[in-house]
Amino acid sequence: MIELRDLTKRYGAKTAVDGLSFTVRPGMVTGFLGPNGAGKSTTMRMVLGLDAPTRGDVRIEGKHYAELKEPLNSIGALLEAKGVHGGRSAYNHLLCLAQSNGIPERRVGEVLEMVGLRDVARKRPKGFSLGMGQRLGIAGALLGDPRILMFDEPVNGLDPEGIHWIRTLMQHLAREGRTVFVSSHLMSEMAQTAEHLVVIGQGKLLADTSMSQFIAENSRTHVRIRTPEPERMRDALFAEGLRPVTAEDGALEVDGGDAARIGELAAAQRIVLHELSPQQASLEEAFMRLTAQSVEYHGHAPPVGTQVPPGGAAVPPGGTPTPPAWGESWKKGGRE
Numbered sequence: 001m002i003e004l005r006d007l008t009k010r011y012g013a014k015t016a017v018d019g020l021s022f023t024v025r026p027g028m029v030t031g032f033l034g035p036n037g038a039g040k041s042t043t044m045r046m047v048l049g050l051d052a053p054t055r056g057d058v059r060i061e062g063k064h065y066a067e068l069k070e071p072l073n074s075i076g077a078l079l080e081a082k083g084v085h086g087g088r089s090a091y092n093h094l095l096c097l098a099q100s101n102g103i104p105e106r107r108v109g110e111v112l113e114m115v116g117l118r119d120v121a122r123k124r125p126k127g128f129s130l131g132m133g134q135r136l137g138i139a140g141a142l143l144g145d146p147r148i149l150m151f152d153e154p155v156n157g158l159d160p161e162g163i164h165w166i167r168t169l170m171q172h173l174a175r176e177g178r179t180v181f182v183s184s185h186l187m188s189e190m191a192q193t194a195e196h197l198v199v200i201g202q203g204k205l206l207a208d209t210s211m212s213q214f215i216a217e218n219s220r221t222h223v224r225i226r227t228p229e230p231e232r233m234r235d236a237l238f239a240e241g242l243r244p245v246t247a248e249d250g251a252l253e254v255d256g257g258d259a260a261r262i263g264e265l266a267a268a269q270r271i272v273l274h275e276l277s278p279q280q281a282s283l284e285e286a287f288m289r290l291t292a293q294s295v296e297y298h299g300h301a302p303p304v305g306t307q308v309p310p311g312g313a314a315v316p317p318g319g320t321p322t323p324p325a326w327g328e329s330w331k332k333g334g335r336e
Helices: 040-047 090-100 106-115 130-142 160-175 187-193 211-217 230-239 259-268 283-291
Strands: 002-011 014-024 028-033 055-060 075-078 148-152 179-183 196-201 204-210 221-226 252-255 275-280
Touching: 002 040, 014 040, 014 055, 014 196, 014 204, 028 040, 028 160, 028 187, 040 055, 040 075, 040 148, 040 179, 075 130, 090 106, 090 130, 106 130, 130 148, 130 160, 148 160, 160 179, 160 187, 187 283, 196 211, 196 283, 204 211, 204 283, 211 283, 221 259, 230 252, 230 259, 259 275
Parallel strands: 028 179, 028 196, 075 148, 148 179
Antiparallel strands: 002 014, 002 055, 196 204, 221 252, 221 275
């Protein structure tokens, strides 16, 4: 279990983490979400004692990280996959970690097998791809067979098989009763992996709730109906106290309705239905709605109809090429 109480971190006038209080509990995968600059990585660094809080406290099973005698046996973490000694082989990198934490050498081979790196165990990580580096970082997190695991963007660089593997692994670890805390920007992947969510924005806690409740509270859920008899269907819905609205394609949409009940209503009135489907927003849509006011960095799409030829100069409809707004360095031929 990881416990944060009023955790705060300031860098000069900048408050990166602002009074965070929540508990990451065992037995489930807890997703840690937030826009860029929200303070997720800073929070994870404070959990591991890499950054000192300005105020507040964070404990791992009741202790500060610095109080753990052999920390890899209590908590395993992946924050930066490339944070390894490039001159050591993958095996020796893990062996050094094992020896410093009282972990038997046989465990090194076990975790290399587990993450699929057995065949490159004697190669140096500086030649690894991003995905292989991620696997080595995950092996390091698993090395002490810890009760708590913490991953920051664990699917970076992984191929589809690797993404499926790490998702399955995290869920398996949680089912064993371990605490699994994972940060990711991939909403579709998080929706398949996490059961509980902690969402922050501009360093503040925005939500600490189950996945299903988060989506329900931050999105619109409705029933979509397509029928060749929309007026009859509308009248039947109004008679039941429901207020349908007409979508752009002519379908009816009913907020707060039950699809099964609407189907029974249509059958009783002998109304033909071409579609009857419950509609629920995705995790991404719910996340975007909740964090809309907390996004620090905004991108801007070009105007509709703008052509972007090779080389990147935007051409407005009927206009001439103009340089993208990437700063004065573009005009000087440099890069930002």
